[in-house]
Amino acid sequence: MLGFNAYAGFFEICSPKKGKYVFASAASGVIGQLVGQLAKLHGCYVVGSAGTSQKNKLGFNEDFNCKEELDLDAALKRYFQQGIDIYFDNVGGDMLDAALPNMRIHGRIALCGAVSQFGLSKPHGIHNLFNLIIKSAKMEGFAQHNYLHLYPRFLEYVIGYYKQGKIVYIEDMNEGLESALAAFVGLFSRKNVGKQVIHVASE
Numbered sequence: 022m023l024g025f026n027a028y029a030g031f032f033e034i035c036s037p038k039k040g041k042y043v044f045a046s047a048a049s050g051v052i053g054q055l056v057g058q059l060a061k062l063h064g065c066y067v068v069g070s071a072g073t074s075q076k077n078k079l080g081f082n083e084d085f086n087c088k089e090e091l092d093l094d095a096a097l098k099r100y101f102q103q104g105i106d107i108y109f110d111n112v113g114g115d116m117l118d119a120a121l122p123n124m125r126i127h128g129r130i131a132l133c134g135a136v137s138q139f140g141l142s143k144p145h146g147i148h149n150l151f152n153l154i155i156k157s158a159k160m161e162g163f164a165q166h167n168y169l170h171l172y173p174r175f176l177e178y179v180i181g182y183y184k185q186g187k188i189v190y191i192e193d194m195n196e197g198l199e200s201a202l203a204a205f206v207g208l209f210s211r212k213n214v215g216k217q218v219i220h221v222a223s224e
């Protein structure tokens with residue numbers, strides 16, 4: 022179902038077209054990794070940000086390690102010299118704020134999640150909203166349950182590409198229930214690469 026967020030958000034909110042410049046944050050997460058791959062299959066130019074480098078595994082055009090970037094605005098300007106047509110936002114906060122001034126005219130921002138704001142007593146403010154006005158850009162939040170009618174189409178689309186090896190899936194597999202606590206704690210220090218999964222038993 023998480024992958025379905027990527028499909029619904031990308032195709033319904035972002036209205037993608039071939040050749041568009043697409044930025045996906047949390048690109049090693051379940052949703053971000055699929056968004057980037059859907060965008061590539063659609064003929065877009067894709068840059069992902071994550072806490073590690075995933076480009077070789079997921080086939081994006083570029084990616085960057087957001088933990089190493091002190092200035093997110095400068096990083097986005099470096100990777101999107103023409104600006105961003107589509108930002109699929111999984112993290113919110115400072116990354117969303119940095120993306121806003123880098124949007125192109127008629128750009129689209131899909132607000133999927135705000136993982137960077139989880140647990141903060143005072144979420145970070147967004148200061149660059151006026152860019153939506155001067156760029157005639159659109160920002161829209163969405164929840165997967167509003168798009169459930171598309172679920173059969175999503176399965177057909179993704180399974181087809183998965184069987185052809187054109188969509189891959191990265192998960193961080195830990196063995197045994199005894200590893201669950203450390204894996205859970207690791208989520209908060211962003212140790213996982215891809216979806217954190219615990220393999221409890223084979224039967």
Ligand SMILES: NC(=O)c1ccc[n+]([C@@H]2O[C@H](COP(=O)([O-])OP(=O)(O)OC[C@H]3O[C@@H](n4cnc5c(N)ncnc54)[C@H](OP(=O)(O)O)[C@@H]3O)[C@@H](O)[C@H]2O)c1
Nearest residue numbers: 047050051052071072111133134135136137163164165211
């Ligand atoms: N709209 C909806 O219907 C819907 C439904 C489900 C989930 N969501 C949201 O969608 C987003 C992605 O979900 P997912 O299932 O793909 O998550 P996931 O597989 O758990 O991946 C999330 C990734 O976010 C990154 N991250 C963690 N803390 C971060 C921080 N402080 N700042 C920036 N990045 C951080 C981590 O990767 P790195 O350490 O590599 O950066 C992590 O792997 C989440 O915000 C989630 O809440 C929305």
